[in-house]
Amino acid sequence: MDERAPILRTEGLSKHFGGLAAVREVALTCRVGELHAVIGPNGAGKTTLINLLSGDLPPTSGRIAVAGNDVTGLPAHRISRLGVGRSYQKTNIFLPFTGFENCRLAAQSRLQPSMRFFAPAHAHAPTRAAAERALAMAGLEGRADVVAASLSHGEQRQLEIAMTLATAPRLLLLDEPLAGMGAEESAQIVALLKRLRADHAILLVEHDMDAVFAVADTLTVMVDGAVLATGAPDAIRANRAVQEAYLGSGEAENVSS
Amino acid sequence: MSAASPGRRASVAGAAVLLACLAALLLMPLGVDKFYVQLVTKMMIMAVFAMSLDLLIGFTGLVSFGHAAYFGVAGYVLAYAAPQYQAASLWVSLPLAMAVSAFLALVIGLFVLRTSGVYFIMVTLAFAQMLYFVFHDTKLAGGTDGVYIYARPDAALGEWAGGWKPFDLENFVHLYYVVLALLVLTWIVLRRVLDSPFGRVIAGIKVNEPRMRSLGYATFRYKLASFVIAGTLAGTAGYFAAAQFGYVNPDLLGWHLSGSAIMMVILGGMGTLGGAALGAFMMMLLELLFQGLTKHWQLLMGCSIVGVALLLPHGLLGTVAAWWGRRATTGDTERTDG
Amino acid sequence: MDFPTSLIQLLNAVQYGLLLFLIASGLTLIFGIMGIINLAHGSFYMLGAYLAFSLTEGLGSLWLALPVGVVLSVLFGLALEWLVIKRLYARDHLYQVLLTYGLILVFEELRSILWGDEVHGVKVPEVLAASISLTENLNYPVYRLAMSAVCLVLALGLWWVIRRTRLGMIIRAGSVNRDMVQSLGIDITLVYRIVFAAGVALAAFAGMLAAPTSSVFPGMGNQVLIICFVVVVIGGIGSVQGALVGAILIGLVDTFGKVLTLEVAGFQLLPQLSGVTVYLLMAVILLWRPEGLFGSHD
Numbered sequence: 001m002d003e004r005a006p007i008l009r010t011e012g013l014s015k016h017f018g019g020l021a022a023v024r025e026v027a028l029t030c031r032v033g034e035l036h037a038v039i040g041p042n043g044a045g046k047t048t049l050i051n052l053l054s055g056d057l058p059p060t061s062g063r064i065a066v067a068g069n070d071v072t073g074l075p076a077h078r079i080s081r082l083g084v085g086r087s088y089q090k091t092n093i094f095l096p097f098t099g100f101e102n103c104r105l106a107a108q109s110r111l112q113p114s115m116r117f118f119a120p121a122h123a124h125a126p127t128r129a130a131a132e133r134a135l136a137m138a139g140l141e142g143r144a145d146v147v148a149a150s151l152s153h154g155e156q157r158q159l160e161i162a163m164t165l166a167t168a169p170r171l172l173l174l175d176e177p178l179a180g181m182g183a184e185e186s187a188q189i190v191a192l193l194k195r196l197r198a199d200h201a202i203l204l205v206e207h208d209m210d211a212v213f214a215v216a217d218t219l220t221v222m223v224d225g226a227v228l229a230t231g232a233p234d235a236i237r238a239n240r241a242v243q244e245a246y247l248g249s250g251e252a253e254n255v256s257s
Numbered sequence: 258m259s260a261a262s263p264g265r266r267a268s269v270a271g272a273a274v275l276l277a278c279l280a281a282l283l284l285m286p287l288g289v290d291k292f293y294v295q296l297v298t299k300m301m302i303m304a305v306f307a308m309s310l311d312l313l314i315g316f317t318g319l320v321s322f323g324h325a326a327y328f329g330v331a332g333y334v335l336a337y338a339a340p341q342y343q344a345a346s347l348w349v350s351l352p353l354a355m356a357v358s359a360f361l362a363l364v365i366g367l368f369v370l371r372t373s374g375v376y377f378i379m380v381t382l383a384f385a386q387m388l389y390f391v392f393h394d395t396k397l398a399g400g401t402d403g404v405y406i407y408a409r410p411d412a413a414l415g416e417w418a419g420g421w422k423p424f425d426l427e428n429f430v431h432l433y434y435v436v437l438a439l440l441v442l443t444w445i446v447l448r449r450v451l452d453s454p455f456g457r458v459i460a461g462i463k464v465n466e467p468r469m470r471s472l473g474y475a476t477f478r479y480k481l482a483s484f485v486i487a488g489t490l491a492g493t494a495g496y497f498a499a500a501q502f503g504y505v506n507p508d509l510l511g512w513h514l515s516g517s518a519i520m521m522v523i524l525g526g527m528g529t530l531g532g533a534a535l536g537a538f539m540m541m542l543l544e545l546l547f548q549g550l551t552k553h554w555q556l557l558m559g560c561s562i563v564g565v566a567l568l569l570p571h572g573l574l575g576t577v578a579a580w581w582g583r584r585a586t587t588g589d590t591e592r593t594d595g
Numbered sequence: 596m597d598f599p600t601s602l603i604q605l606l607n608a609v610q611y612g613l614l615l616f617l618i619a620s621g622l623t624l625i626f627g628i629m630g631i632i633n634l635a636h637g638s639f640y641m642l643g644a645y646l647a648f649s650l651t652e653g654l655g656s657l658w659l660a661l662p663v664g665v666v667l668s669v670l671f672g673l674a675l676e677w678l679v680i681k682r683l684y685a686r687d688h689l690y691q692v693l694l695t696y697g698l699i700l701v702f703e704e705l706r707s708i709l710w711g712d713e714v715h716g717v718k719v720p721e722v723l724a725a726s727i728s729l730t731e732n733l734n735y736p737v738y739r740l741a742m743s744a745v746c747l748v749l750a751l752g753l754w755w756v757i758r759r760t761r762l763g764m765i766i767r768a769g770s771v772n773r774d775m776v777q778s779l780g781i782d783i784t785l786v787y788r789i790v791f792a793a794g795v796a797l798a799a800f801a802g803m804l805a806a807p808t809s810s811v812f813p814g815m816g817n818q819v820l821i822i823c824f825v826v827v828v829i830g831g832i833g834s835v836q837g838a839l840v841g842a843i844l845i846g847l848v849d850t851f852g853k854v855l856t857l858e859v860a861g862f863q864l865l866p867q868l869s870g871v872t873v874y875l876l877m878a879v880i881l882l883w884r885p886e887g888l889f890g891s892h893d
Contacts, residue, residue: 054471080473094464105461109473114454115482121454167472320689368878371885375632375832376686379824380881383874386821390870512821516696523693556704562697566690567682 003066006031007083007201008053013062015048022048024226025062028136030218035202037212040222046205047089048177049222052209053203054086055079068172080109085169089176089205091156093148099159100144103131106166131166138162138187154181161189165196178211190215201230213237215241221245267581274533282437286430295501298433300541300585301440301500306532307521308443310492314519315527316451317483318463319370320513321387322378324491326365327358329510330388331492334358336404344408346424351410354496355489361388362488366481382512393507403506410500426500436497440534443490447530450486459483524565526572535574596854604850610739612846615747617801618819619826619838620753621794627833628766631683631788632691635698637820639795643668644811645706648715657720657807664803665796672795676788684787699817712813717806742804749797750839759836766790768843781852822849825877831890840888848872 006029023045028038035198038046049055053064063072066082080086085116086142094102107130108114108121122128128139138158143151148159157180164172176192178186186208193215196202206212212219219236221228227240236242261373262331306328313319331354338350369380391397398404409426424431429455458479461469469476498504508514517540525536543561547554567574596604622636646667650660679698683691719738726734757763765786768776777783802815809815826845830837852872857865865872880888 055533056467056471069420075475076467076470077473080471086471088468092465092468094461094468096464097460101457105457106452106472111453114458114474114479116452116454117450117456117486120449120452121453121457124454124556163472280750312713320692322692328636349797371881372828375626376828376885376887378632378688378692379828380877381830383821383825383877387871387874391868395867501720512817516693516699519689519693519696523689553708554699556708557706559697559700559702562700562865563679563694566694566697567679570686570690 004031006069008065008203009065010053011017011063012051013052013064014060015045015052015057016060021024021225023052023059024224026222026225026227028230030201030203030219030225032199032201033197034217035197035204035215036218036220037204037216038208038220038222039206039209039212040228043224044222045225047175048225050086050173050203050205051175053079054084055118056086080167080169083168083170085164085167085171086173087160087164087175087177089179091153091160091180093147093156093163095160096147098147099135099140099155099162100131100147100152102159103134104128105161105164106163107131107134107168110167110194130168134162135159137165137192139185139192154185157181158185158189161192170200172200172205173195173206174202174206176206177204178206178208185213259339265305267578270435270581271531279441282440288434290431292428294433296541296545298429298436298501299498300538301436302494302501303521303541305443306491306494306498307518307525307533307537308447308530309487309494310518311522311527311530311533312447312487314481314488314522315529315533316456316463317459317480318466319480319484320378320519321367321381321487322367322512322519323381323383324487324518325361325512325514326388326510327418327488327491327493328498328514329392329505329507330361330504331355331358331495332509333392333469334492335410335496335499336398336406336505339406339408339410342407344411347410347412348414351493352497355492358495359485361492362485363481368482370477370480370484382515385510385512385515389507389510389512392510398505401507403504403509406499406505407503409503426443432501435474436501439493439497443493444528444530445536447490449559451530455479455482482532511537520562520565523572524569526576526578527577529574532572536572541571567582599733602729603735605847606735606739606743608846608850610743610746610845610846611850612843613743613750614801614805615819615823615826615845616750616839616842617746617804618798619823619830620750620835621624621797622823623827623830623833623835623838624766624790625794626827628790629684631680631791632688632695633680633794634692634695634820635702636794636798636823636851637816637818638699638702639668639672639798639816640802640805641706641816642671642702644717644801644809644815645710645802646799647803648687648717648811649710649804651717651806652866657717660728661800661803665800668799669792669796671799672792673788675795676791680791681787687723695703702816703813705812715811717811721806734775736808738807741790742808745804746801749800753797753835760785762789810861822873825873827887829880829887831887834887834889837887837889844876845873848876883886 003181008030011027013023013026014021020115024047028036035143040046048057052059055071055074055078058073059116063070065071066079069082071079071082093115094105095103104127107127111130112124129241132144135141138161140155140158140162143155148156151159157177161177177189181189190211193202193204204216216233218230219233220230221236223245228237228245229242260343285297310321310324313321334354334357335345335350338345338353369377369384372380395403409432412424412426413420413422424435426432428436458469458474462476462479466476495509499509521536522533523532523536523538525562526532543558547557550557571579618636618640622633625631625633643664646664647657647660648664650674651657654660654663680696683694721740723738725737727737728734757766760866765776822845826841827837829844830841849872853866855865856863884890
């Protein structure tokens with residue numbers, strides 16, 4: 001497969017809830033080595049877009065292709081198995097399990113047959129190693145044995161990302177990974193994103209404008225479910241329509257402060 | 258779920274309690290009347306049944322209100338397998354009963370697992386009721402009255418072993434030890450299954466099924482496998498229940514038994530195998546106690562069930578564990594402080 | 596089957612279906628609005644039947660027994676909500692199931708203590724005791740027609756309350772978004788109390804209506820409960836229209852399952868297996884629409 005071909009491509013992607021169009025005719029691409037950030041005011045349909053891409057919601061119309069395969073309407077687990085990992089805006093982890101077990105379970109999905117009834121799950125070394133690697137990447141080395149429910153809010157956000165990484169995805173769908181993190185953890189994750197970009201395709205939804213402009217190669221601005229503009233960060237910053245609709249409203253400062 | 262050091266101490270204590278229980282069960286038939294040996298046999302059968310339901314409720318998060326169906330149908334398989342007034346071979350009829358309950362759980366599972374939450378509760382109840390009516394309304398096996406099983410399964414091995422009979426189920430002490438072995442075996446099998454990759458997946462499904470899907474797990478097939486394992490174990494319990502009671506009737510698949518099984522699981526403490534077994538023992542003791550008090554013992558049982566649902570959501574074991582955990586952690590802080 | 600027999604069976608089917616609707620509508624509303632799965636709902640049907648029996652004996656006529664019985668069952672519903680049910684709102688379905696299963700045992704045993712375990716009958720009121728003759732030897736009892744008419748009126752009344760009144764507006768909103776209703780300054784606990792008591796009264800009223808035709812006997816509530824679960828599963832939880840359609844379907848399948856004969860390869864399936872037909876209907880619907888005919892998709 002062509003290295004430069006996009007891993008993710010959508011065409012005319014739409015989602016309606018009753019009469020309300022949450023996502024309208026969205027066309028975007030994301031390739032390995034590219035960090036594509038989607039920004040926009042609250043209610044612009046960014047999370048719904050991620051839910052469509054990950055298969056958590058079926059689209060009303062339009063098409064989604066992952067690595068050349070049409071995945072439109074496939075269930076979430078099938079899409080995940082094509083190398084798509086997503087994180088959630090609202091922390092969505094296994095609270096009663098340890099941080100390690102959260103990641104081990106994620107890695108097990110890829111590295112170990114799970115219809116095995118008698119061998120102990122923990123005996124599988126590659127899975128353990130993948131889980132530990134994912135925890136270390138997200139900056140949680142020392143916290144592996146802590147029950148997720150006892151982690152701080154910021155650490156739970158890190159664990160959310162670590163789980164996503166533990167499935168070794170090629171395409172990452174990250175829904176506001178920095179929300180609720182302290183400055184130090186944020187910087188750590190931004191650095192991680194820069195490192196991951198080399199061999200991943202990353203679609204990032206984020207409100208922290210400083211971070212977005214620091215890491216994004218491509219920006220897509222969504223308003224009312226539709227794409228207002230797509231382009232390089234400088235072009236987007238200079239775009240009059242974007243300034244009026246979004247950046248100029250002062251929301252960027254509000255959110256990043 | 259508790260931190261490392263009190264957790265280890267609790268599991269050591271747990272293992273000690275478990276061994277003590279096992280020793281007591283091993284020695285019990287030596288010192289008591291036939292009545293009590295038979296009573297404990299029945300309790301152990303119910304404990305296997307309750308543990309199988311706990312696999313669904315406590316470990317997979319599937320609240321089945323139709324679990325008696327697999328229990329009862331396996332009993333009917335034994336009744337069919339036994340030629341009139343003769344014993345069926347244990348080595349043929351037991352695997353057959355288990356296979357039939359497994360198949361039934363597979364077919365019913367394919368339907369009921371299309372639903373979730375409160376639908377699942379209602380639909381499992383409805384399917385069990387359907388089977389109840391199959392046996393209740395037809396003359397397949399005696400209708401409402403059921404049928405007698407005149408002889409317990411015969412454990413004699415085939416010609417190749419010279420017809421050797423390792424034990425005789427007509428002997429109540431032999432039956433007791435066979436059922437005890439079944440209980441221990443079930444416990445070991447479930448323990449291993451819960452620690453296996455499969456066991457971790459169903460634990461994840463119980464906590465957060467949507468997240469399991471987005472991690473790439475096709476959750477349906479794991480739930481179905483859990484449903485089939487639970488149904489098979491319930492069938493095994495039902496087989497021995499029918500062998501012990503010496504009859505089967507539609508009530509063995511009735512919803513009262515399904516409801517009682519839920520009570521057993523919660524009373525003991527769901528999500529712990531020992532809890533489910535303890536719940537089964539306690540429930541049978543309560544029944545015996547209340548039946549001795551009044552003709553209207555179901556009133557007392559009903560009130561106990563309401564009380565447990567309101568006041569003891571984590572069951573006896575869960576409550577004790579929480580108390581133990583609190584004591585252990587306060588002990589630890591005292592030490593670090595001092 | 597000739598035409599008059601078919602007509603009689605059709606009337607029976609509709610009458611049975613409408614009766615089931617009265618019980619199932621309460622069950623589905625209590626779940627849809629309050630999020631409570633109530634296994635003891637069948638007990639209210641039984642309560643109604645026994646109230647009809649005792650009150651008719653005491654007051655001399657079913658006409659007097661009906662209003663008094665409805666008042667008593669509303670009071671019973673309010674008391675039960677206040678004593679027990681309200682403690683279940685925040686609890687997992689598992690505990691709701693366990694607790695309401697315990698309530699069934701309690702109610703069944705109280706029934707045994709108060710009324711004994713005999714089967715009782717309730718006399719059809721004089722005015723409705725007649726029969727309409729369809730052919731020379733086929734008659735249809737007027738009381739059954741009256742039952743259907745009353746159920747139909749109640750169904751329309753329920754529809755009117757839900758679609759056209761302020762309470763109905765709150766109920767519809769509350770089943771979708773509880774927080775929103777509360778933020779409007781509406782006392783949701785009061786709404787819950789009303790809905791629960793109304794559900795109890797509907798089921799009890801169904802029991803009172805059915806008493807003269809079905810007799811009054813122990814365990815009568817449990818039979819009806821499981822069938823009503825099937826109705827709710829078929830119709831879609833929380834949907835009153837769904838309950839109506841589901842109930843009529845069940846009425847038809849159950850009634851005709853008992854009178855038609857079907858043999859396959861020399862083995863008689865119907866009517867021998869008529870008890871199973873409604874569950875098979877449910878299984879088919881589950882394959883086709885697991886969320887029920889009128890259930891929401893997401």
